Amino acid sequence: MLACKHIHERLNEAHDGELSPLRRMLLRLHLWICSPCRNADCSMKATFKALRGLRDCPPFKADVTSPEKPTE
Numbered sequence: 655m656l657a658c659k660h661i662h663e664r665l666n667e668a669h670d671g672e673l674s675p676l677r678r679m680l681l682r683l684h685l686w687i688c689s690p691c692r693n694a695d696c697s698m699k700a701t702f703k704a705l706r707g708l709r710d711c712p713p714f715k716a717d718v719t720s721p722e723k724p725t726e
């Protein structure tokens with residue numbers, strides 16, 4: 655069985671999608687029986703979701719402070 659310390663190291667890889675199916679299964683198994691790690695996984699999911707949200711935002715436009723001048 656994987657130790658909690660190792661789980662925390664694996665969580666990052668798991669959320670990055672860098673974990674092999676076997677390791678992912680062991681991780682899930684540990685999360686199933688270990689509530690502290692489940693909580694860590696939960697908060698990490700929230701963090702990754704927030705990061706993904708940031709990435710989905712349109713790039714900041716530098717010209718929003720200078721309104722377009724009407725051309726006539």
Ligand SMILES: [Zn+2]
Nearest residue numbers: 658661688691
């Ligand atoms: Zn644990």
